[in-house]
Structure formats: C-alpha cells, structure tokens
Amino acid sequence: MNIKAVIFDLDGVIVSTDEFHYKAWQRMSDEAGVEFNRDINNRLRGVSRMECVDIILEKADRHFSEEEKIDLATKKNGYYSDSLSNLSRVDILAGARELIDGLKTANIKVAIGSSSRNAPTILARIGMADTFDAIADGNQIKNSKPDPEVFLLAARKLDIAPEECLVVEDAKAGVAAAIAGNMKCLAVGDAQFDGRAHICAPSLEGIAAGTLLALRKDAF
Structure with missing residues (x-):
C-alpha cells in the first residue's frame, strides 16, 4: 500500500x-x-x-x-x-501541526475533508488557511458524512486516487465515509473504538509522519 x-x-x-x-x-x-x-x-x-x-x-x-x-x-x-x-493558533490540537508539517516535508499531500461550512473561517482563525494542498468542505458538497462525497472531492482536487489516500477522523460517520470512499482511515478520539478504522489512536499527539509512512507498507 x-x-x-x-x-x-x-x-x-x-x-x-x-x-x-x-x-x-x-x-x-x-x-x-x-x-x-x-x-x-x-x-x-x-x-x-x-x-x-x-x-x-x-x-x-x-x-x-x-x-x-x-x-x-x-x-x-x-x-x-x-x-x-x-479561536486562534493556540487552539490547534496537540500533534496536528507537527504531523502535517512532517507529511509535507515527506512530499505527502495534505487536504481538509470537512462537512462544515465554517471550515474556511476556522482555518483562517487558526492560521492554517494556506497550509493544505486542497480543501473540501460543506460549501462544496450535497451529501454529508457518512457519504464519502467530501473525501472523494478532496482526492479529486489532489489528483490522487482514493485508494492512495488516508483519512484522519474523530467521528464514526467520518470513518464510515472513508471506508465507503475506498480510503484507509486513522481514527482518533471516540472514533478509535468504532472498530472499522485501519489505525487507531487517542489523538494525533506523538504520531510522527514517519510512523504513518512506515505503517503504510504493512499495516493495511
């Protein structure tokens, strides 16, 4: 993989x-x-x-x-x-910024796939409006999660096949959407207990880009 x-x-x-x-x-x-x-x-x-x-x-x-x-x-x-x-930069959750920066350094594309119509406002408030290679949000889709539309849109914007994408989610509906879109899923927070995700963790804190890149070869 x-x-x-x-x-x-x-x-x-x-x-x-x-x-x-x-x-x-x-x-x-x-x-x-x-x-x-x-x-x-x-x-x-x-x-x-x-x-x-x-x-x-x-x-x-x-x-x-x-x-x-x-x-x-x-x-x-x-x-x-x-x-x-x-909201401000101090509200970015532990580990998120570090993981995203690490993925970008490793030439892995990063995107937002959010059903929220407020995503652009939130990203601007936390200083991450220009961080991602693509943003798919609630303003651009007709069907919310568990429909995979928002993730498939993000993949199209990145010009990367769904099966070559890993979704990071904290909600069961998001995990279901990732799987329905033929994508792998890292579940954090309450979603880690869903049972359908390919990788689970309490949060992104302590998860390095290298860990995901190493896992991608044999964890799925």
Whole structure:
C-alpha cells in the first residue's frame, strides 16, 4: 500500500470547537423549547446541520415545518459563527501541526475533508488557511458524512486516487465515509473504538509522519 495523501477532518482532529457547537445548539434548543443534552449532542458529530436539527427535534412536542427548521439551523450557525472569533493558533490540537508539517516535508499531500461550512473561517482563525494542498468542505458538497462525497472531492482536487489516500477522523460517520470512499482511515478520539478504522489512536499527539509512512507498507 502506497499512501500519497492524507485527508484530515477539521473539527475534533485539527482543532476542537465541540463546546462552541454544544453551547450554540443548547441556546437554539432552549429558544425552541426542546430538550437538549450531552447525549444528544454526541449524536450530532460528523453530520450535516439540517440533519442535526432533525435529531434534536425527534422528541419535540410539536411539529416543526421545514421553514422553521431552516430558521433554527440559521440561528444556531449564527451563534456558533460568533463564537469562532475566540479561536486562534493556540487552539490547534496537540500533534496536528507537527504531523502535517512532517507529511509535507515527506512530499505527502495534505487536504481538509470537512462537512462544515465554517471550515474556511476556522482555518483562517487558526492560521492554517494556506497550509493544505486542497480543501473540501460543506460549501462544496450535497451529501454529508457518512457519504464519502467530501473525501472523494478532496482526492479529486489532489489528483490522487482514493485508494492512495488516508483519512484522519474523530467521528464514526467520518470513518464510515472513508471506508465507503475506498480510503484507509486513522481514527482518533471516540472514533478509535468504532472498530472499522485501519489505525487507531487517542489523538494525533506523538504520531510522527514517519510512523504513518512506515505503517503504510504493512499495516493495511
């Protein structure tokens, strides 16, 4: 196996805005009079904004029209986007910058594959807007994870075959998307317990580019 590119999910892999998301969804839910908690929040990882709204409204005591759902999603994104002004380089997760730099030094292409429409803003805030060889995000796709569309788009932008790409993911939906796209997957965080990923680790901290490049020959 010869990995020529590594495609990174953004939130939860390179930077964590989980608490920003949680507080924004909580505020939206409170205003809508709908129950929201950490367990529900955990189900929202890796899925689209409108799918998140549907999940949150599953136990609502009234029907919400499509227009109302769109309004809720818009409100949530506004609250979340406002909170992103607090992001900076110091919020880059441990090990991410070092691994990316190491891969680039080894002439391995790196890309972002994120379902988030806020990916460009996040990358700019943490000073990584020009770091990647390609960026595929929620503004450019129709189907969110577990559909592999965003990863396949990143591979096309890199001009590298999917089977020569390794995806780094922290969500089960992202792991499923990588596998559906015929890509290898390094699962970190909660996704390491998914059981479908080819490599698992608690985080990117301590994972050197050389480790991945050595593994690529016999670990898959």
